[in-house]
Amino acid sequence: MKPLLRHMNFSMLLFGRLISNIGDSMYYIAAMWLVYTLGGSAFYSGIAGFLTLAPQAFQFITGPIIDRHSIRNLLVATQLIQALLLCTIPIAYAFHFLSVTMIFIIMPLAAFLNQFSLPAENALIPQILPKEQRVTANSLMAVSQQGSDAAFNALSGALVASVGAITLYMADIVTFLLAALLFSAIKLQYAHEENKSAKTIQEQTRRYFNDLKEGFLTVFRSILGKMLVASAITNFVFGAMMASLPAYSDTLGGSEIFGFLLAGMSIGSLIGAGSAGLFKRFAFGRLMIVGYFLGFSFWFASACIPYIPFKIILFSISMIPIGLSNVLSFVFMQNVIPQKMLARSISVITSISSCMMPIGSLIGGVLSTLFRPQIIFAATSSSLLFISVYLLCVPLLRRIPSVQSIQPEQYGFHSDSPSGI
Known part of the structure; x- marks a missing residue:
């Protein structure tokens, strides 16, 4: 460091x-x-x-x-x-x-x-x-x-x-x-020079939308589109969970518990992100499968256990694999996507994932009025189990090696191709 x-x-x-x-x-x-x-x-x-x-x-x-x-x-x-x-x-x-x-x-x-x-x-x-x-x-x-x-x-x-x-x-x-x-x-x-071939506003606009299209195609025609499924589901469920969390906390004791659960989320994610260097030599695909399964296990245990301090600790631990996966996912993208396509590809993935959180929040709020908040909190943990099974069932994701040993050619990316894939 x-x-x-x-x-x-x-x-x-x-x-x-x-x-x-x-x-x-x-x-x-x-x-x-x-x-x-x-x-x-x-x-x-x-x-x-x-x-x-x-x-x-x-x-x-x-x-x-x-x-x-x-x-x-x-x-x-x-x-x-x-x-x-x-x-x-x-x-x-x-x-x-x-x-x-x-x-x-x-x-x-x-x-x-x-x-x-x-x-x-x-x-x-x-x-x-x-x-x-x-x-x-x-x-x-x-x-x-x-x-x-x-x-x-x-x-x-x-x-x-x-x-x-x-x-x-x-x-x-x-x-x-x-x-x-x-x-x-x-x-x-070296400076990243702007392409000077497009001089008129019309040409610049056409080039911009072509670049934008290439960004979407790069994501959806490659392994990135398959990884996006896991990211979108995670954000959707977190939106739903956050919408029900105040009501769930209220059943446990009030705003104090709400604060502790939010703090536990932050601490768990921080531990996961901070420990990413310890796992960089592990096969990323298998690491995500095991990590998300463990995340589900701790989250579901947190929903079931009655003792509040243990409930908060287990919930915090369940966030560690998510923080770890976020960091290693960015490294994966940096190591396989050609430099000229990197920003637009990451921005597409982030945009789509971000859209899912408010949708999840809306649905989570509606479900919280129909069912007990304890049920919503426990049910949302199953999303991590779904992601683990999904990664296991998709060979391309299951076989991802360590992020340090990844080669762009393994996933159809070539830095000298016009579209980047």
């Missing part, structure tokens, strides 16, 4: 991501609270949450742009534009024309700009690091993101109460500026 942190480019990417993610957490909490106080109703908070999360479904739009332009410049530009957008909030507040409508306009714009980050950073890692360092790098990126989310979501609530939402917005602006400064320090040996 130390040699990796001494790598200047990766250090700038890691700490830039960490600081930017801290800003995202503060911005989300501050925006939700500000909308609630201005509107005077939880209804407005619900709309605010939807507007912040909805742009994740459109992340696929960013992929072709990232693949055609300098990733460093895009990261810097998106951070600066987000800072500029958020500046309007304290300015409007100071001059007494801040409104709920204004925040509703700014929130999705800032959230959409943030959709460049994940595919851009995942596309940048193969440019700056050799294959043998990518598992540790992705593990560190995941831990920094999830850890800062867990810490600053809680801290931001306290800060809103002590210093106010507007002050938190101003601190958030500073984090985006610092992140832009760190991203600007990334030095690449």
Whole structure:
């Protein structure tokens, strides 16, 4: 890990991501609270949450742009534009024309700009690091993101109460500026030059949609489409589980239990992401099959056991294979997808997976009114069993070797082919 942190480019990417993610957490909490106080109703908070999360479904739009332009410049530009957008909030507040409508306009714009980050950073890692360092790098990126989310979501609530939402917005602006400064320090040996052959707006538009189509075809005509099934099911079920979790927690003792279960989810995912380096030499296919089965076993045991501390611990353990699988899946994609197709392929996968969570949340909310929340919590654990069986029954997925030994040619990817597969 130390040699990796001494790598200047990766250090700038890691700490830039960490600081930017801290800003995202503060911005989300501050925006939700500000909308609630201005509107005077939880209804407005619900709309605010939807507007912040909805742009994740459109992340696929960013992929072709990232693949055609300098990733460093895009990261810097998106951070600066987000800072500029958020500046309007304290300015409007100071001059007494801040409104709920204004925040509703700014929130999705800032959230959409943030959709460049994940595919851009995942596309940048193969440019700056050799294959043998990518598992540790992705593990560190995941831990920094999830850890800062867990810490600053809680801290931001306290800060809103002590210093106010507007002050938190101003601190958030500073984090985006610092992140832009760190991203600007990334030095690449070669620049990702934009293709200059398309000069007119019509030609550029046609090329963009061709690139977008290639991204979807790359995913759905390859092993990535089969892996997407597992990712989509996981997000769908987590949406359903999260919708029923407050009611389930209420049957166990109230909001305190809800907080402990959420903390357990974060801790389990962090442990899984942080331990990815220990499993990089294991066959990825078999590792996922065993991991998801164990995840189901611990989750179902958590639903059945009556002793609450053990219930929370077992639920936390069930999240470890999911955190581990997330990191190794990104390494798999970085090692097999041609560089010129990487951002648009990852953005397609993330967009489709993200769409499933709000759908699952809606269905989970409806089912929670028809059945006892304990039944929903136990039933959702079966999704991990389904994924384990699905991976076992698909030979191409079952036989995936370790992420370090994967060769693109094994899965029909060729860096010199026009479409990438």
